[in-house]
Amino acid sequence: MRKNLPPYVAIKSGRVYFRKVWTDGGKRRERFVRLPDDIDSPEFATEYWAVRSGTSERVKPKQRDTWRELVTAYRSSAKYRKLAASTRKEYDRIMERIFEKNADKSVKTMTRAALLQVHAKYAETPRKADWYIQVVRMLLNFAIRKLGWKIENAASGIDLYGKQREFEPWPAWMVKKLDTAPERVRSAAELILGTGQRPQAAILMRRDQFQGEWMTVTDEKSDEAYEVFCPAQLRAYIESLPVSGAYVIGKNLTQPSGYDTVEKAFRQWRKSLGDRAAPYSLHGLRKLAIVRLAEAGCSDAQIQAITNQSPEMVAYYRRRASRKILSRAGHSLTERTGGEQ
Template identity: 25%
Template sequence: MVELPRYVHAKRRRGGLELSFQKFRGTANAWPRVKLPGNPLSQEFVRKVSLCARLEANKKGEDWSWQFVDIMDRRHDLPAPQPDPEAFWKAVERADAVGLELSAGVRKTFSALIAEFKASAAYQLNIDENGNSRPGLADSTRDQYERNLDDIEEAWGSDPVADLTPVDVQKAIDAFRDTPSAGRVFRSVLSRLCSWGIPRGYGTSNPVEHTETSENAGTYDPWTPAAFEHFFQHARIGLHLPVYSGLFTGQRLSDVIDMRRPREGVTEMPLIAQKTGELVPVQIHSEYRAIIQAQNSDHVMLHLREDGEPWTYYGFKTAWQREMNRPEFEIFRKNRWVFHGTRKNAVNNLLEVGCSEARVAAIVNMSPAMVHHYSKKVSQFRLARAAMEQFEEGWAKLRPSVLGTVKIVGKE
């Protein structure tokens, strides 16, 4: 039998020879097997074995993550080799091709651009001089970028970035007509990617700037009183406090999950906003403090699961989505009541009680322009109520000139 390369193992099956690549076989650190072609003399086998030398596999809990290190020493995330080895090898070949393109410095494709962007400080975690991590993108934003970058690579991966036209982009955006918020995010990610590539030689202009998107894209409705009542009646208890935190502080989910339990007597919970990297002086409302104290916990983190362990961002998102998919929350899906809507509740509440737009922006860490956008509707309702109060007060004098001597129905 032909001598097999290192880490390649053979098993005889009824259908022939089964070959696989597996590091550290027979140890506690053994990798999952990577399926190889059955003919060890074929060119395909030789190529795939050479590519296996650039694989990396890491275990976290019960799950494995896979990466391919290309010729430029850039890492590309891969799907698991099982149960779909074809998709796995397709991703490996694509990652290898991107590395070769970058090495040659030629075609400047979307695949190459995405690889460079993911390896940059704009995308990856940054570590400051004190050893503290500062993300180029917040966890929640990176999650959105991952999904949309995959879609962009699937659509235009082998195409030069400079060849993309506004017509191409608009067609892609229009495909999101039934999910306008997803279309808004897709457009934003593509625009950021194209802009990032301009000074790096991938193009001379951003075609996304010449496209349009739905006016209502990305809008979320604030929760109604009935929504809050329904949620606290039907949702699992571990999700309750984060919703209260969203309502009383107006922070994004990624920042809510990172909140630490405030010490007794303090009036604020300082945190570093993931999206902006800025220090936010989160103020503690008296009723919010009472809700926190009712939790009766001394854990350093504020938001805990039912088992007393702190939520992670992705763990909370998974639990939230599972909860929202239950039949009891069909009304939430129908009315677009999502966690981010509590942020709009917080802004509206502050505006309703007369806070200035500058004060609201400081409390909820939102741009003044966005607060002004929210304030238009709140001001409309406030003016409408004031107008009705004034109408009621002046109606007695105005009525004769409008209705004359007409009697009120049911009265003499």
């Protein structure tokens, strides 16, 4: 038998093992994990340290309370079977989305911050955003009440958008007040207005996305990146900011400020403007970008190329702009003619 074996290594019947010892419920437990027989080989060293450090898949504890277990249990329940076909279809769509990235993760890894981020990401489709939160909340309640899992419901207490009108474009007076906003709020507003992106995508923009007259923007829903012209006002604003890291709105040298941080600062600033500012959100700036482009005479195709908005959304806000343009033109004509018939 070889002497001076590495710590925790044992040889049984001529085979090499890693001996794991632990205490469970006051009882001593042990497990032998097979290792390559050639102790001097690179393969042995690699596997030995993987087992010892706990990174080897063979010794990682089996994840418990996973989304896979939860969704499977819920789909087997009488409650699920009693759902209307349309409701079940909507639930299934969202549960499949959860499955894509989280099937074998513990439900405990789902944080409130992550849920708020998803909710904000789909704010332009409030019903879709609310469905996601409601289904996650329902699943976690099912886990707590029916399965007896010792977890917290991260979706509990998250305010839903509910039934509402489309986001209102900001009025001119509120845009002018941006000079009084905290820098991160002003920067977010300039990025949203200048790029036409959703607030979260704009807030996460890196400095290297701006290259002279061009910038690379991202559509969060499709995860599509594309290059568009960068307006002079936005270029000038970006150039005026001190470089403090990789991101335009940075948390530190290498990380961006999150949407929640910026949105919280925005709400505090909005409150300082009084009640008349209450109806407006960061998402309304993206709508204002469409209105401005329409008022400037851009075609629907040009507006879509800049903002990547749907044709329906562009048409909706173009009508808002068209009414303003036509009413202004009408009054101007009346003033020129003196109201003569």
